[in-house]
Amino acid sequence: MDAIQEVENQLNELLLQKFEERVQSGDAVEPKDWMPEAYRKHLVRQISQHAHSEVIGMQPEGNWITRAPSLRAKQILLAKIQDEGGHGLYLYSAAETLGISRDEMIAQLHSGKAKYSNIFNYPALTWADIGAIGWLVDGAAIVNQVSLQRTSYGPYSRAMVRICKEESFHQRQGYEIMAHMMRGTAEQREMAQDAMNRWWWPSLMMFGPHDSESPHAGDAFRWKIKRHSNDELRQKFIDKTVQQAEVIGLRIPDPDLKWNETTGHYDHGEINWDEFRNVINGKGPCNKQRTDHHKKVHEDGAWVRIAAQAYYDKRANKN
Ligand code: BYC
Helix, strand or coil: CHHHHHHHHHHHHHHHHHHHHHHHCCCCECCCCCCCHHHHHHHHHHHHHHHHHHHHCHHHHHCCHHHCCCHHHHHHHHHHHHHHHHHHHHHHHHHHCCCCCHHHHHHHHHHCCCCCCHHHHCCCCCHHHHHHHHHHHHHHHHHHHHHHCCCCEHHHHHHHHHHHHHHHHHHHHHHHHHHHHHCCCHHHHHHHHHHHHHHHHHHHHCCCCCHHHCCCHHHHHHCCCCCCCHHHHHHHHHHHHHHHHHHHCCCCCCCCCEEECCCCEEECCCCCHHHHHHHHHHHCCCHHHHHHHHHHHHHHCHHHHHHHHHHHHHHHHHC
16 A cells, blocks of 8 residues: 555656646646646636636626716626626636536635635725726736736636736726716816725735735746736736826825836835735625625526526437
């Protein structure tokens, strides 16, 4: 028994070495390839959380479909929300190639075992929030996702390529709303600034904790799941967004924000990490509302899944 175990261990070490050489050379890892269990688990965690974020992210925006200020705005918002649902589907499919079922992922979301992005636990109070979500939230997501296009797992990386194309349209849609409001009345400008004030800091939190506090960073870099660190991507987002805010006359709600000649980047104030931890651990303003809504809709839609399965089974039996 011991001898068998030893051979097995040696074999696993060899496989791990080969796997790491492949990843280092830049080859994509595909579903049927051998992979270390920790790599598989890391990806299931990240991809499923990413998928849940896309789907839960439909809720704050869906809240505004019936109140969009014009037919054009309504059509665009509907298309955007539909895109987010599609992103969730590509990502659930990518995660399924790692041996976890959609049902298991949904059960983990409902039990609280799986997280979703902190950002969707805040309410969308005014139409300007829809602008801020598109511009800041999708803008932050793009910075992260452009980097993930080169992630080592093939199905995740390919999903990212398509998602990024759609997200850049979403970001422009949000910026257009904000620019439009900033050209409007004093009340509209105030509304846009208020949305900016509420969404800025949670958007910076989307990139995750500082690098020194990021427990998953080690494996993520070792296996090229991540190509850039949380802090690098956050800085990139700040640098590009500050200029966009200036163009339309919005103020960044950070008194410590200033251009640093030496680093060539903006310095920024400290993020409220207590707020971040509270929000991702279920104590944000809308956590309960978001999960309760997802559970209810999932239960209400059970008949659709049953009917689709019955149709599929019937066809399969015929062939
Ligand atoms: N929110 O070691 P770390 C969208 C957790 S949706 C919640 O740095 P990692 C859109 C992290 O999970 C796009 N939790 O982790 C949709 C870990 O806890 P666990 C959303 C967070 O994985 C609709 C712990 O903190 N994008 O665009 O190396 C409408 C330690 O973190 C967050 C994605 O999901 C957070 N923000 O790095 C509009 C991107 N940050 O799991 C727009 C995919 C950290 O041990 N995900 N945590 O319990 C990633 O790139 C990475 O997972 C992260 C975190 C950068 C988020």
